[in-house]
Amino acid sequence: MATATNQFSPDYAAPPGWILEERLEVEGISHAEFARRCGRSPKLISEIISGKAPLEPGTALQFEKVLGVDASIWLGIESDYRLHRAREAEAGEAAASAEWVKAFPVRDLVQRGCFRRPESDADAVSKLLAFFRVGSVDAWTARYGLANVAYRHSRTFKSDEAALATWLRLGEIEAELQDCADYSESRFRRAVRTIRALTSEEIVEALQQTAKLCNEAGVALALVQPLPKTALSGAAWWLSPRKAVIQLTARHKTDDHLWFSFFHEAAHLLLHSKKGIFVDESNENGTGLEAEANEWASNTLIPLRAWQQFVGTSPRSAHVVRAFAEEQGIAPGIVVGMLQHKRLLPWTHLNALKVRLAWRSLPLRPAKR
Numbered sequence: 001m002a003t004a005t006n007q008f009s010p011d012y013a014a015p016p017g018w019i020l021e022e023r024l025e026v027e028g029i030s031h032a033e034f035a036r037r038c039g040r041s042p043k044l045i046s047e048i049i050s051g052k053a054p055l056e057p058g059t060a061l062q063f064e065k066v067l068g069v070d071a072s073i074w075l076g077i078e079s080d081y082r083l084h085r086a087r088e089a090e091a092g093e094a095a096a097s098a099e100w101v102k103a104f105p106v107r108d109l110v111q112r113g114c115f116r117r118p119e120s121d122a123d124a125v126s127k128l129l130a131f132f133r134v135g136s137v138d139a140w141t142a143r144y145g146l147a148n149v150a151y152r153h154s155r156t157f158k159s160d161e162a163a164l165a166t167w168l169r170l171g172e173i174e175a176e177l178q179d180c181a182d183y184s185e186s187r188f189r190r191a192v193r194t195i196r197a198l199t200s201e202e203i204v205e206a207l208q209q210t211a212k213l214c215n216e217a218g219v220a221l222a223l224v225q226p227l228p229k230t231a232l233s234g235a236a237w238w239l240s241p242r243k244a245v246i247q248l249t250a251r252h253k254t255d256d257h258l259w260f261s262f263f264h265e266a267a268h269l270l271l272h273s274k275k276g277i278f279v280d281e282s283n284e285n286g287t288g289l290e291a292e293a294n295e296w297a298s299n300t301l302i303p304l305r306a307w308q309q310f311v312g313t314s315p316r317s318a319h320v321v322r323a324f325a326e327e328q329g330i331a332p333g334i335v336v337g338m339l340q341h342k343r344l345l346p347w348t349h350l351n352a353l354k355v356r357l358a359w360r361s362l363p364l365r366p367a368k369r
Contacts (some may be wrong), residue, residue, distance in 0.1 A: 013081045013085075014077070014081065015051035015077075015078075015081045016048065016055045016074055016077040016078045016081065017018055017048050017049035017111060018049075019077060020048065020049055020063070021049050023067055023366065027067070031045055031046060031049070034066065037066045038059070038062040038063065038066055039062065040059065044059075047135050047260070051081070054078060055074055055077075055078040055084065057071065057075060058253060060072075060074040060075050060078070067068075075100055079105045081113060088124070096148045097125045098120070098121035098122070098124075098125065100125065100137050100277045101121055101128060103126045103160070103161070103230070104162045104163075105162075105163055105166055105227045105228055105315065106124055106127075106128070107187040108228065109131065109166065110135050110179075112170075114170075115127045115128075115131060116129070118312050120187050128140075128215055128286070131169065132144065132165075132169055133332065144165040144168075144169070144240070145161070145165075146364070149240035159229065159230045159231050159232055159279070160229035160230065162229075163228060163229040163230045163346070164230055164232070164279065164348070164357060166227055167224060167226065167232065167247075167249075168228050168237075168247070168277070168279075169221040170222075170224045170236065170238075171224050171245060171247035171268055172239065172245070173236070173244045174220070174223075174224060174247075175220035175222050175239050175247075176220075176224035176239070177214055178211075178220040178221075179215065180214075180215045180218050180219065180220055181215065181216055181217065181218050181220050182243075183217065183218025183219065183241075183242050183244055184218055185270065186215055187216065187217035187218070187265070188214070188217035188219055188244075188269065188270065188364055189217065189270065190211040190217075191214060191216065191217045191219075192263070192266050192270075192300065194213055195210050195213060195214075195262070196263075196300065196301060196329070196330060197329050197330075198210055199255070199259045199301075199329055199330045199331040199334060200325070200326075200329060200331045201355065203255055203355055207221075207223070210262070214246065218242060218243055218244060219243075219244045219245070219246060219252065220239065220243060220244070220245045220246070220261030220271065220296065221245075221246050221248075221262075222245060222246070222247045222250075223247075223248050223250060224247055224249065224250040225249065225250075225359055226251045228288060229249075230249070232249050232251065232279060232280065233248070233249060233251065233252075233257065233261040233264070233266065233280050234246065234247055234248040234249060234261040234262070235247045235277060235278060235279045235280065236265035236266075236268035236269050236277075236278045236321050237276070237277040237278065238274045241274065242270050244274075246262060246265040246266065246269070247265075248261050248265070249261075249264060250359070252353065253356060253358070254333060254351075254354040254356060254357060255331055255333045255334070255355035256331070256333040256334045256336060256338075256352055256354050256355065257280065257337065258336030259301070259331065259334055259347070260297055260301070260334065262299060262337075263281070263297035263300055264281070264293045264296075264297040265278070265293075265295060266290070266297070266300075266354055267293035267294075267296035268289070268293050269291075270296075271292060271293065271296060272289055272292075272293075278281045279291075280293075299339065300334070301328075301330060301334055301338070302334075302338065306340075310324050311339070311342070311344055314344075315344075315345075316345065316349065316350075318332075318350055318352070318353055321335050321336060321339075321350060321353060322353070323343045332344055332353040333353050333354035333355055336349075336350045336351065336354055337352075339352065344355070
């Protein structure tokens with residue numbers, strides 16, 4: 001996923017004054033005489049020649065009349081020179097921001113094809129800013145810094161700020177590529193009910209269908225591999241008032257964690273504010289909004305009364321779990337995961353009922369509607 005096209009960027013640019021001075025010498029015209037012919041002050045011509053004053057369009061037209069060189073050529077030289085000066089200034093600022101770069105997983109972004117390997121610290125700053133679509137480090141802090149974004153997480157949140165922002169940006173890029181209808185809460189609730197039944201289907205096909213149903217309800221589903229220094233299960237947030245995003249890592253590489261994370265993030269979209277970014281590390285019990293999302297996900301996957309009756313039998317065999325999962329119309333791995341999470345089954349038991357996931361088979365992109 002390239003964020004910029006390759007362009008020729010020479011490391012030099014001549015100010016138009018240099019070209020002007022050469023031309024005047026060839027024509028045998030003094031600075032003062034040239035100023036009189038143009039109707040400009042000698043001071044302005046002197047400052048243009050020295051590069052202190054920019055060459056304005058009106059002045060370029062006068063140069064055209066006096067010297068016979070098209071105004072667009074003069075303005076092109078001026079534009080190239082000013083852009084070169086701006087790039088030099090930006091490179092100087094980027095060099096001062098080299099320490100900022102060290103916080104980011106640049107190597108991982110290169111491996112994922114986000115941009116080519118930087119040639120210097122200044123180049124790395126430039127590439128990162130282009131990746132995040134911001135113009136400066138200060139702008140990045142204002143848009144992506146933890147202090148300025150309402151992340152919803154526990155006090156023991158372990159993910160690194162820069163790595164988390166990078167992972168969310170990868171999800172943002174993926175979400176922007178997905179063609180979604182305008183968000184509809186009623187359509188999304190219906191989609192969630194249909195997706196519950198898909199959990200028992202083959203995982204890749206189920207995820208493709210899930211993404212399609214989400215898109216039709218105005219929700220982008222982004223599966224983005226975790227980055228170093230991120231300890232995340234998923235996130236839920238709003239790209240715009242009309243487009244929501246569920247972003248998942250599948251970091252535990254089993255279907256039960258993936259599906260529970262999906263329903264947990266769906267709960268945030270359906271129950272909680274559009275203003276926050278809900279970043280969830282492990283779907284542990286948590287408190288407040290996280291506990292509410294967990295409870296909603298659990299009860300959506302397995303209705304409370306059915307769950308209470310089932311656990312009352314102290315289920316421990318694969319046969320019993322499979323029968324209950326089939327009765328509920330969900331994947332047996334989800335039942336195992338919930339039993340383990342509730343400490344009703346050891347973490348070492350019945351894991352064969354879970355589907356193991358491999359990232360090479362998970363990337364998805366629903367077909368356009």
